Amino acid sequence: MRELSAFQKSREPASVRQRSRTSAPRRGRAAPSVLLADERPAARYRIVVLNAPAESQTRSVLPIVRELRRRGHRMTYVTTREFAPSAAATGVDVLVHDSCPTLGVDANPEDCGSADARLVADALDWAEEVDAAFRDDDPPDLVLYETSVHATARFLTCRWSRPAVQILPSFAHRAQDAAEAGASLESTDVDDGSCARRLPGHIRERLYRFLTPGGMAGGAPSNFYTKPEPLSIALLPREFQTDGELFDGSVAFVGTCTPECGVIDQWIPPSTDLPVVFLALDPELIEGGRESLRACVSALAEKPLHVVVLTPNGVAESLFAADGPPLNVELHDHVPWATVLRRAAVFVCHSDLHSVMESLYFNTAPVAVPTSHRQRAVADRVVELDLGAKVSPDRAALDTLADVVTALVADPGIARSVREGQRWARNAGGALRAADEIERFLEWSYEP
Secondary structure (H helix, E strand, O other), X not given: OOOOOOHHHOOOOHHHOOOOXXXXXXXXXXXXXXXXXXXXXXXXXXXXXXXXXOHHHHHHHHHHHHHHHXXXXXXEEEEOOOOHHHHHOOOOEEEEOOOOOOOOOOOOHHHHOHHHHHHXXXXXXXXXXXXXXXXXXXXXXXXXXXXXXXXXXXXXXXXXXXXXXXXXXXOOOOHHHHHHHHHHHHHOOOXXXXXXXXXXXXXXXXXXXXXXXXXXXXXXXXXXXXXXXXXXXXXXXXXXXXXXXXXXXXXXXXXXXXXXXXXXXXXXXXXXXXXXXXXXXXXXXXXXXXXXXXXXXXXXXXXXXXXXXXXXXXXXXXXXXXXXXXXXXXXEOOOOHHHHHHHEEEEEEOOOHHHHHHHHHOOOEXXXXXXXXXXXXXXXXXXXXXXXXXXXXXXXXXXXXXXXXXXXXXXXXXXXXXXXXXXXXXXXXXXXXXXXXXXXHHHHHHOO
């Protein structure tokens, strides 16, 4: 598949584009799905979406999918049964699988080596299943994928000889850095730079068969791990990106893609004038677990605050099972994020990028509690831009959480910075701009 390195300028003549396309939209049979959208007119383009089966990634990508579907594109969203209802609610076709393996956003290019053969095999399993769903029809026109499933997505783009657009759930990396990483990786290979040669024989044979139709069998590691896409959608504003001014048009900084609140997203705000603190922490990721989380909530309850607590897997009700929560504390297993953030003064969260961007979008100061390398980078940027605070997930630091929150609520400087952050987030364009960029890329790739 030809590298579209000049896409950002959109000046290539039609004769060099990948594949001509008639003005009439293609009428293909719908890909087999467990959940099918209602009948509708033939689509402009067919797009398959690969996303990690996780709450944060689903919440951030579905607004883009919904907007593309609204514009008349035929969308097939691949996910697990847990997240299928959320995807189906957008009106798209949903292809359900028991497992959607990810290498994670922290994966290194070396993960394609023999030590991680199981990860490659799982990604190939998923790619084969997705490919089978389109076997009786033309492949989709575009693969739209989130970073943590990049291996499966690139296996498919190479097999189908189709372009791809990547959605970045964290900071972007410049194309020059990715190219250097790819060159470094390939220089360590003892044979011909082939990623496949470092895999066990049975996986190597499967991968060779899968990639042969697209002419990519035996491809270099950079084709699957470090090679940048012609277009990447970064879910943060350029101002929040470190060295954001150095990026060219191949990365579109669209900010958070937050859906507007619906009529069914009900949450009744408190009748008091107390500042609202929204706390969404997983006790499994903090030192001390549930006991530490309960101590944090109790300390916040002693301050003049109204605390809304959201925890996964039914943990909320068990935090104060004996005597019940304090009067100024709400416990929830589910609550509409956007509705609560509209009223919150502070958002205490694990600092995945989407949570922090949602916080800024609704003019809420984030208190970042990072639990991974990527999250620590986001938390450090929050502090660097004076947008909020960073707290370690260890017990000693969490004991000071209540003081950190009350200090943020009373700090007018933080309030001014967060308002500026909200301006960045809202001016970046969100799902509408993401759809614009994807459509522009499709037209550049296919239209005469």
